Amino acid sequence: MDWKGAYAHRAGAMRASEIRELLKLLDQPDVLSFAGGIPDPTLFPTEAAREAYGAVLGEPGVGPLSLQYSISEGYVPLRRWIVAHMASRGVVCDEENIVITSGSQQGLDYLGKLLISPGDSAYVTRPTYLGALQAFNPYEPRYADLAFGEGAPTPAQCREAALAAGGRPALAYVVPDFANPTGETLSREDRLRLLEHVSALGVPLVEDAAYAALRYAGADIASCLALDIARVGDIDHSRVIYCGSFSKTIAPGLRVGWICAARDLVQKVVLTKQAADLHSATINQMVMHRLAEAIYDEQVKKIIGVYAARRDALLAALAKFMPEGVSWTAPEGGMFVWVTLPANIDGAELLAESLRDERVAFVPGGAFFFDGSGANTLRLNFSLPSEAVINEGIARLARLIARKNNQFRAA
The missing domain is CATH 3.40.640.10 (Type I PLP-dependent aspartate aminotransferase-like (Major domain))
Known part of the structure; x- marks a missing residue:
């Protein structure tokens, strides 16, 4: 079967998510990841969910429905x-x-x-x-x-x-x-x-x-x-x-x-x-x-307390470690900080080097632009990594960016 000739025209516009591919790195314990825009599973209401499933399935007339x-x-x-x-x-x-x-x-x-x-x-x-x-x-x-x-x-x-x-x-x-x-x-x-x-x-x-x-x-x-x-x-x-x-x-x-x-x-x-x-x-x-x-209200309050501390840790680490020429947003909420690199640094190339040399993952910013621009940007997630991982990961990433900056200056 020639599957390439079988697909509708619209299938050509389908592309794999760079983020979903990077999530596979979470299975590698030595990688410090800022890649996935995902919640911390340790904060999920696991016990409440277990009880809710049991109550639904156990209630006469409701369980079968x-x-x-x-x-x-x-x-x-x-x-x-x-x-x-x-x-x-x-x-x-x-x-x-x-x-x-x-x-x-x-x-x-x-x-x-x-x-x-x-x-x-x-x-x-x-x-x-x-x-x-x-x-x-x-x-x-x-x-x-x-x-x-x-x-x-x-x-x-x-x-x-x-x-x-x-x-x-x-x-x-x-x-x-x-x-x-x-x-x-x-x-x-x-x-x-x-x-x-x-x-x-x-x-x-x-x-x-x-x-x-x-x-x-x-x-x-x-x-x-x-x-x-x-x-x-x-x-x-x-x-x-x-x-x-x-x-x-x-x-x-x-x-x-x-x-x-x-x-x-x-x-x-x-x-x-x-x-x-x-x-x-x-x-x-x-x-x-x-x-x-x-x-709901209790759960939101709990995760806000944890994520706010991690956001603060990420912003502090960026301020402490990042070399001159790097800038970033300071969000009032959510899960992400957006980093703009010097114009001569490509985020996708930086990711390859970061994984190889520093074992740090992030999402290159170009994936978020419909026109292929934004090469010198990247996205960092703070909802999943711990404060210790945030501090160590940003120190490693900043070290790599500084090395690349020095290489460009020397050239």
């Missing part, structure tokens, strides 16, 4: 919990505005399928979340900068460029809180400017809120969805599609996320889910509901 097919929209009590959770974040909605997805990553895939036709323009930041690019790539978009405000192309100019390229403006995508990969947060003023921009452009705004609960410093900022509802009156008139997740707060392995948006959009997502996998695992939704009701 937990193993049965279910509705595509998702487990109703869990959706009701999410409605209350969204209300606490300033978003008034009901169950009909919520659909459960198998992690927010599945939500991104469904939105790409629903909103992007080949050649359409998808507006993303540079850099942006690699998983979003992977989710959108099979639908063959033309990527363009999500730039707004002074000096940026006007919405009219963006529309003209999209039409000239043979498509139309399709969607905008943003991670406004503690972004993956930079750790940066959009101010309230910038969120309002962004909403004005996408409104004039006439596209939906996909708000990836995977890290929104992980704030360690500073004041909370209203979500783009909450701000848009304040502008237009109610959620069913909003153009913002909010993608939420329990992966960073409770546990990623249950694969439970959600989309909160206008009913019309949610109904289309439900049809997409019916065709794709019928519904997310019933028992996992039931267990997640019990965990969210019982421990």
Whole structure:
């Protein structure tokens, strides 16, 4: 069988995730890894999950249903919990505005399928979340900068460029809180400017809120969805599609996320889910509901305490060890710090040398740019490594960067 000739055209846009490949290094105990954007499994509510599974399976009339097919929209009590959770974040909605997805990553895939036709323009930041690019790539978009405000192309100019390229403006995508990969947060003023921009452009705004609960410093900022509802009156008139997740707060392995948006959009997502996998695992939704009701606030408080200390350790190590010419972000939350290297250092080449000589892993920044730029950048994760590993790993990485800088100067 000639499989190369059998694939649809869109399969050519599928690429392996550099991050998923780097996660394999976690099995090598001598590698100090800042690569994976993953939670610390020692903080998972393992005992509470064990009890929740036992309670669900042991409850008469509920246990068998937990193993049965279910509705595509998702487990109703869990959706009701999410409605209350969204209300606490300033978003008034009901169950009909919520659909459960198998992690927010599945939500991104469904939105790409629903909103992007080949050649359409998808507006993303540079850099942006690699998983979003992977989710959108099979639908063959033309990527363009999500730039707004002074000096940026006007919405009219963006529309003209999209039409000239043979498509139309399709969607905008943003991670406004503690972004993956930079750790940066959009101010309230910038969120309002962004909403004005996408409104004039006439596209939906996909708000990836995977890290929104992980704030360690500073004041909370209203979500783009909450701000848009304040502008237009109610959620069913909003153009913002909010993608939420329990992966960073409770546990990623249950694969439970959600989309909160206008009913019309949610109904289309439900049809997409019916065709794709019928519904997310019933028992996992039931267990997640019990965990969210019982421990959500306590769990978030626990992980914030640990991750905040690790963020502080990483920022302190960078300040202590990094040579002149290296800069980095100082996030108020999330899981990542973004490092900019001297222009003559390539992040991908640095990773190869780092693994060989210093046994330190990170993600080269170029993977997060749709246009192949950003070669002299890298992403560091602080949620998984201990403070001791952070200190030692950054000392080793800084030593390597200093050596490379000296080599360039000598040449």
